[in-house]
Amino acid sequence: MPGSAPARRGHAGGGRAARRTGRGTKPRFGFGLIGPRRDRHSVPVDQLDALTLPVGDDGVVVGVDAEGRPAVLGINRPSPYDVTLIGGLWTAQVLALRAAATGARIAVETGRAQAWTALAQAAGGGQPCVTLHDVGRVPPQGASAGSPVVVVRDCGMRPPRGRVVSAPWQSVVTLLPYLSPVAPRLLEKSSLVGVQRVSPDEAAQIGRIMGLQRAEWEALSTLADGVTLWCTPGDRQFVMTQATDAETGLLGGARRMD
Structure with a gap:
């Protein structure tokens, strides 16, 4: 029915939001709750040297x-x-x-x-x-x-x-x-x-x-x-x-x- 479409879209959107935030979902066996979803972090290749950490060798x-x-x-x-x-x-x-x-x-x-x-x-x-x-x-x-x-x-x-x-x-x-x-x-x-x-x-x-x-x-x-x-x-x-x-x-x- 035409009037039911918004309800279905709202339900689907709520499911996606729940999956993104981990709220309202059941625990996954052996893994726990799904964590928050965020955009991946990336840097250009020519900036990788800036990520070096001041950690010395092991010894x-x-x-x-x-x-x-x-x-x-x-x-x-x-x-x-x-x-x-x-x-x-x-x-x-x-x-x-x-x-x-x-x-x-x-x-x-x-x-x-x-x-x-x-x-x-x-x-x-x-x-x-x-x-x-x-x-x-x-x-x-x-x-x-x-x-x-x-x-x-x-x-x-x-x-x-x-x-x-x-x-x-x-x-x-x-x-x-x-x-x-x-x-x-x-x-x-x-x-x-x-x-x-x-x-x-x-x-x-x-x-x-x-x-x-x-x-x-x-x-x-x-x-x-x-x-x-x-x-x-x-x-x-x-x-x-x-x-x-x-x-x-x-x-x-x-x-x-x-």
Whole structure:
């Protein structure tokens, strides 16, 4: 009938409005009510760069760069990852503490267990997340994506070849106090190298091995305590490690010498 058409149109419009707003509808099994419907958001392709967010990489915050931005090391990886740090025990211990805070288990291979005992006892809030082992006595760690491992090798100037090597979700950080005869081999095979203050002769040699620019390797002999030049095959970055109050209380202030 002609008079009934408006009623039918009104009913259909009300149904569409209900579907748009989610009001007056029955819950859908497993999904809940239909939410509000709005126009899709879109931007031109040439404006996509404006949507970038100031979020850093996933990993361990080791300090700040020259512009004061957080510097992050992605240590926990699904592929083998070797790190060599020519520097002080303090920086290695801060790195170990912060890696433990991300959920990694830390196995320390060292000939000076007394220097690591306080850290091992304090880390993890009572959980045994940092374990100490004599040189050459690190057992298999069973690393996995859900339980990554960082092996810290604090074995002096001439660390022997480790029984436990880098593997998926198991990174190895080797600490060298100075540029030793084994250093060139370690630097060449490492995915990441950190260098703290060294002598001018050592700086020149490291510059040749790592392919550093003159200004970069000359700066190595003048670095302040707590500053590290982190190098990858394609990047170089000077980083200042700033300890938290808890780290300072446990480890003391930043220092190059132990």
